[in-house]
Amino acid sequence: xxxxxxxxxxxxxxxxxxxxxxxxxxxxxxxxxxxxxxxxxxxxxxxxxxxxxxxxxxxxxxxxxxxxxxxxxxxxxxxxxxxxxxxxxx
Amino acid sequence: xxxxxxxxxxxxxxxxxxxxxxxxxxxxxxxxxxxxxxxxxxxxxxxxxxxxxxxxxxxxxxxxxxxxxxxxxxxxxxxxxxxxxxxxxxxxxxxxxxxxxxxxxxxxxxxxxxxxxxxxxxxxxxxxxxxxxxxxxxxxxxxxxxxxxxxxxxxxxxxxxxxxxxxxxxxxxxxxxxxxxxxxxxxxxxxxxxxxxxxxxxxxxxxxxxxxxxxxxxxxxxxxxxxxxxxxxxxxxxxxxxxxxxxxxxxxxxxxxxxxxxxxxxxxxxxxxxxxxxxxxxxxxxxxxxxxxxxxxxxxxxxxxxxxxxxxxxxxxxxxxxxxxxxxxxxxxxxxxxxxxxxxxxxxxxxxxxxxxxxxxxxxxxxxxxxxxxxxxxxxxxxxxxxxxxxxxxxxxxxxxxxxxxxxxxxxxxxxxxxxxxxxxxxxxxxxxxxxxxxxxxxxxxxxxxxxxxxxxxxxxxxxxxxxxxxxxxxxxxxxxxxxxxxxxxxxxxxxxxxxxxxxxxxxxxxxxxxxxxxxxxxxxxxxxxxxxxxxxxxxxxxxxxxxxxxxxxxxxxxxxxxxxxxxxxxxxxxxxxxxxxxxxxxxxxxxxxxxxxxxxxxxxxxxxxxxxxxxxxxxxxxxxxxxxxxxxxxxxxxxxxxxxxxxxxxxxxxxxxxxxxxxxxxxxxxxxxxxxxxxxxxxxxxxxxxxxxxxxxxxxxxxxxxxxxxxxxxxxxxxxxxxxxxxxxxxxxxxxxxxxxxxxxxxxxxxxxxxxxxxxxxxxxxxxxxxxxxxxxxxxxxxxxxxxxxxxxxxxxxxxxxxxxxxxxxxxxxxxxx
Numbered sequence: 008x009x010x011x012x013x014x015x016x017x018x019x020x021x022x023x024x025x026x027x028x029x030x031x032x033x034x035x036x037x038x039x040x041x042x043x044x045x046x047x048x049x050x051x052x053x054x055x056x057x058x059x060x061x062x063x064x065x066x067x068x069x070x071x072x073x074x075x076x077x078x079x080x081x082x083x084x085x086x087x088x089x090x091x092x093x094x095x096x097x
Numbered sequence: 098x099x100x101x102x103x104x105x106x107x108x109x110x111x112x113x114x115x116x117x118x119x120x121x122x123x124x125x126x127x128x129x130x131x132x133x134x135x136x137x138x139x140x141x142x143x144x145x146x147x148x149x150x151x152x153x154x155x156x157x158x159x160x161x162x163x164x165x166x167x168x169x170x171x172x173x174x175x176x177x178x179x180x181x182x183x184x185x186x187x188x189x190x191x192x193x194x195x196x197x198x199x200x201x202x203x204x205x206x207x208x209x210x211x212x213x214x215x216x217x218x219x220x221x222x223x224x225x226x227x228x229x230x231x232x233x234x235x236x237x238x239x240x241x242x243x244x245x246x247x248x249x250x251x252x253x254x255x256x257x258x259x260x261x262x263x264x265x266x267x268x269x270x271x272x273x274x275x276x277x278x279x280x281x282x283x284x285x286x287x288x289x290x291x292x293x294x295x296x297x298x299x300x301x302x303x304x305x306x307x308x309x310x311x312x313x314x315x316x317x318x319x320x321x322x323x324x325x326x327x328x329x330x331x332x333x334x335x336x337x338x339x340x341x342x343x344x345x346x347x348x349x350x351x352x353x354x355x356x357x358x359x360x361x362x363x364x365x366x367x368x369x370x371x372x373x374x375x376x377x378x379x380x381x382x383x384x385x386x387x388x389x390x391x392x393x394x395x396x397x398x399x400x401x402x403x404x405x406x407x408x409x410x411x412x413x414x415x416x417x418x419x420x421x422x423x424x425x426x427x428x429x430x431x432x433x434x435x436x437x438x439x440x441x442x443x444x445x446x447x448x449x450x451x452x453x454x455x456x457x458x459x460x461x462x463x464x465x466x467x468x469x470x471x472x473x474x475x476x477x478x479x480x481x482x483x484x485x486x487x488x489x490x491x492x493x494x495x496x497x498x499x500x501x502x503x504x505x506x507x508x509x510x511x512x513x514x515x516x517x518x519x520x521x522x523x524x525x526x527x528x529x530x531x532x533x534x535x536x537x538x539x540x541x542x543x544x545x546x547x548x549x550x551x552x553x554x555x556x557x558x559x560x561x562x563x564x565x566x567x568x569x570x571x572x573x574x575x576x577x578x579x580x581x582x583x584x585x586x587x588x589x590x591x592x593x594x595x596x597x598x599x600x601x602x603x604x605x606x607x608x609x610x611x612x613x614x615x616x617x618x619x620x621x622x623x624x625x626x627x628x629x630x631x632x633x634x635x636x637x638x639x640x641x642x643x644x645x646x647x648x649x650x651x652x653x654x655x656x657x658x659x660x661x662x663x664x665x666x667x668x669x670x671x672x673x674x675x676x677x678x679x680x681x682x683x684x685x686x687x688x689x690x691x692x693x694x695x696x697x698x699x700x701x702x703x704x705x706x707x708x709x710x711x712x713x714x715x716x717x718x719x720x721x722x723x724x725x726x727x728x729x730x731x732x733x734x735x736x737x738x739x740x741x742x743x744x745x746x747x748x749x750x751x752x753x754x755x756x757x758x759x760x761x762x763x764x765x766x767x768x769x770x771x772x773x774x775x776x777x778x779x780x781x782x783x784x785x786x787x788x789x790x791x792x793x794x795x796x797x798x799x800x801x802x803x804x805x806x807x808x809x810x811x812x813x814x815x816x817x818x819x820x821x822x823x824x825x826x827x828x829x830x831x832x833x834x835x836x837x838x839x840x841x842x843x844x845x846x847x848x849x850x851x852x853x854x855x856x857x858x859x860x861x862x863x864x865x866x867x868x869x870x871x872x873x874x875x876x877x878x879x880x881x882x883x884x885x886x887x888x889x890x891x892x893x894x895x896x897x898x899x900x901x902x903x904x905x906x907x908x909x910x911x912x913x914x915x916x
Contacts, residue, residue, distance in 0.1 A: 012497040016504075040481065085500055087689070091638055092496035094631075 009092055014039040016083070023053060023078040024069060030058050034066070043071035475549070482546075482553040619664055620673040626680045630687050632658045637690060640697055652697050659694075661706055667774045668715035675716045676709060683718035685740070688747040695751050703755045704763065711767050712774040714786065719744050720775075723783035725834045733834075744785050753792050761800045761810050765817050768793050772817075777824035781832045787850045790821075794853040801857075818857055822865075825854075829869040845895040852899045863903055874900075874907070881909045 014036070023033045024045060031054055034047030046068050052061040444452070469477075491498055621629075636658045643650045659678050666675045681687040695703060714720050719741050725731045733741070756764070771777070771789075780786030797814065800806065806814075832847055851870060855863045867874075877896045881889045893907060900907050904915045 008493040009496060012494045015494075015497040016500045085496075085503065088496060088499055088503065090686070092499075094634060094638065095492060095495050 008041070010043060011039065011041045012092065013084075013089065014043060014045075014077075017079055020080065020083050022047075024074055025076040025078065026069070026073050027075045028073070030054070030061070032061070032067070032069075037066070040071075043074065045069040045071065045074065045077075475545075478546070479549055479553060482549055620671075621675075621677055621680060622673070626677055627684070629658075629660060629677050630681045630684055633681070633694070634686070634690055637694055637697070641693070655694075655697055656702055659706075661702075661709055666716065667712045668776075670713075670716065672716070675713060678706070679709065679713045679716050682710070682748070683740075685743055688743050691747050691751050695755065700758055704759065707752065707755060707759075707767060708770060711771045711789075714771060714775045714780055714789070717785070719785045720780055720783050723785060724779060726779070726782050726831070731835045741784050745788060749785065749788050749792070752789065756792055756796045759796070761797065761806055762813070764793050764797050764800070765810070765813050768797075768817050768821060772820055772824060777821060778828040778831065781825060781828070781850075782834070784844070784846060787832060787846055791846070791850045791853050794850075794857055798853060798856050822854075822858065822862055826865060827869070829866060830873065833870075833873050845898055848895045848899040852902045855899065855902045867903070870899075874912075878907060878909055878912075 017036050018038060020036055021033065022036050023031055024047065025031045030052065032047060032050050033053055034050030037046040037048045039045055046066070048066040050061070050064060050067060052058050055062060633655075636655045640650050640652060640655050661676070661678050663678075664674070664676050666679065698706070710717070719737065722737045723733060723741055725733055728734070759767070771780075771793075777790075781790065801811075801814070829851075832850065851866060855866055858866070874896060877892055881892045884892065889909060893909065896907055900912065901915060905912050906915045907913075
């Protein structure tokens with residue numbers, strides 16, 4: 008539940024989701040569930056010339072298992088708290 | 098079912114295996130004329146080749162409307178060929194099939210099976226704005242009674258549902274009463290606000306044809322409103338018979354048997370005739386009720402819809418209706434068109450365009466909104482909640498909970514009501530459920546969610562107690578891992594178990610040595626230290642956690658876990674035998690919690706720790722490995738410099754704060770301990786060592802400057818200083834690391850140290866210091882000449898930190914007296 012809890016704090020912030028098929032999508036995180044499925048709004052594809060079919064899409068739902076990385080603003084992460092939280096999980 | 102053109106009703110002997118001769122493929126194939134594949138459209142839903150990735154599940158937008166075709170097609174098909182396959186199917190298999198599927202008795206089916214697919218009033222399908230819906234909602238209650246009476250009369254109609262929705266919904270779910278508040282959002286129910294004078298007007302309504310009231314399906318309105326109507330009716334019917342809650346009630350299941358696909362053209366027609374009387378009455382009423390208010394209250398809506406939707410609506414009707422209805426539909430269209438034509442023309446083109454756009458938008462939004470009925474939504478929500486809700490939300494959701502407290506969002510002002518419905522609130526917030534952005538609506542959703550959360554919490558509690566692996570929340574295939582408890586890749590034994598294990602091992606290994614061991618000092622492995630460190634952090638977190646709920650916290654356990662007093666040691670001891678706390682100080686994570694840790698220690702405890710550190714300075718990694726002198730290339734490796742940086746950010750600051758509270762004699766004592774247990778000249782070649790010395794010296798100078806120090810303290814201080822100076826004398830130049838020649842932002846710490854050292858000393862001390870560092874001073878000045886302005890200033894500023902103490906100031910060319 009740690010990551011679920013963590014991503015909840017990122018709701019309404021801009022993140023860049025890198026998928027396992029190399030598509031990178033930047034957008035505002037709208038919601039996340041316990042499977043780390045993500046809902047993004049206002050998306051834009053970072054490597055858009057490679058994947059032009061995403062040009063017309065404004066929001067999307069990403070199955071959590073297809074996500075490779077989620078890049079976020081370091082300022083939105085409280086590292087100390089995160090360390091504490093991960094200790095709690097032990 | 099005969100998908101491929103086999104005639105299931107054909108003579109049995111043709112299939113009965115009497116002809117065992119081999120079939121020629123071509124022969125058999127010839128029998129299946131491809132021309133007959135026209136019926137594939139009915140079987141598979143229209144233009145099967147066109148179904149791409151953009152398949153329209155809503156079945157509204159495209160004229161092909163693939164999803165809707167199968168239901169409506171049979172009648173058309175029947176008119177073409179002698180025996181419709183759909184007909185054949187319905188006459189043979191489907192009854193049993195439906196029986197199996199829904200487990201219902203189809204007894205009443207024969208009468209009701211062919212109810213025309215369209216019953217709902219055309220005007221019901223209007224899309225209302227939120228305001229209108231709300232206005233109507235407020236009007237519901239007084240009208241409810243009247244409504245119920247109507248329902249009583251036309252009971253057979255309850256179950257009649259439009260085909261496209263009928264086949265999407267489970268029988269139970271269809272009729273199940275929606276929880277209050279949910280059907281609200283569908284609340285386009287003009288029939289609920291009938292003008293009181295209705296019955297009179299009814300007679301005057303022009304009815305061009307018998308079946309005119311059968312609404313033109315897809316009048317341009319999205320189909321959503323159809324289920325709403327049904328739901329609406331259910332709701333009112335439920336008001337009458339509250340025991341209808343149980344979804345598996347027989348009368349409801351009957352509804353499913355009314356799939357239009359089962360009905361042939363004839364029977365449908367017949368049915369129409371039979372039901373005509375009832376329908377006419379019923380729908381006229383609805384017509385009137387809904388049309389009247391529309392004209393008066395929201396004429397705009399109608400105006401904009403009517404003309405715009407004309408074209409698409411014809412297409413829709415094609416697909417959704419048996420053929421024979423189409424003409425009537427069209428006729429009605431014309432009729433309605435005429436009636437609204439006038440008002441439509443009043444609008445300017447811009448207005449029309451605007452409305453068109455708006456209408457399109459509304460359609461897009463509402464297009465799929467009927468796909469899940471309230472019950473379905475509740476079902477899904479409950480599953481999602483049951484996956485999320487846990488016994489201990491604070492612990493499981495620690496990060497988010499605390500994060501919210503630490504970083505409160507600006508503008509989050511409605512927090513007073515959050516206490517009791519925080520989970521529901523959080524769920525709504527974070528799952529993106531924003532219902533119209535209206536507080537009222539959100540509140541309704543919130544209340545419902547709250548109830549669900551309560552249910553889910555109780556279920557979660559019970560479940561976790563009973564069996565750990567109940568799989569009834571798993572949609573689809575389940576694994577042993579879940580969203581809540583992902584499968585662990587690493588098996589980590591708990592610390593207690595680990596310790597237990599090690600102890601057991603030690604006992605078996607060292608049984609012969611135990612007598613010797615016990616008298617000697619304890620040794621710590623790296624693992625032990627890490628365990629101790631985790632123990633410290635764990636205790637610290639406990640204390641912090643308790644402090645959130647109560648003000649009085651027992652700090653003894655935390656102090657004990659530090660093990661400061663567990664084992665005495667001093668610099669130069671065997672590495673593994675050094676006091677565990679000192680060993681902990683070599684780890685980054687220990688340093689990072691130091692500021693938090695020291696908050697919970699009292700003065701004596703801090704003094705004890707500092708004393709311990711002073712006597713163990715050379716056991717600290719930053720000192721031991723932090724001196725350039727121990728390396729061949731006279732350069733401290735990067736890993737150590739990183740640790741040093743962390744030290745100056747954490748330890749040095751904590752120490753500086755702690756020293757503020759120390760008394761003069763305590764500082765003297767600490768310095769003495771430092772001098773006794775460590776090689777001062779070695780310590781002084783490290784950054785942290787110099788920092789510590791600077792901290793003590795400057796604090797001592799400050800206290801001395803304040804005055805009020807006893808003569809004995811002063812004499813002790815001067816002897817202490819002398820001792821320190823002696824141990825540094827003739828090695829002062831060595832505090833300059835030789836490789837700082839790169840000149841990049843040279844650290845002022847060395848000059849700071851020299852300044853404080855000079856400040857505390859007498860003139861003779863100062864002279865010695867100047868003598869020793871003269872080369873460095875001129876070195877800096879020479880270097881400054883070669884640098885750009887900014888870095889020159891920086892360098893000279895550092896140098897002047899020291900020179901100012903002696904009343905001097907330097908620029909790049911010369912050293913002058915301070916004016």
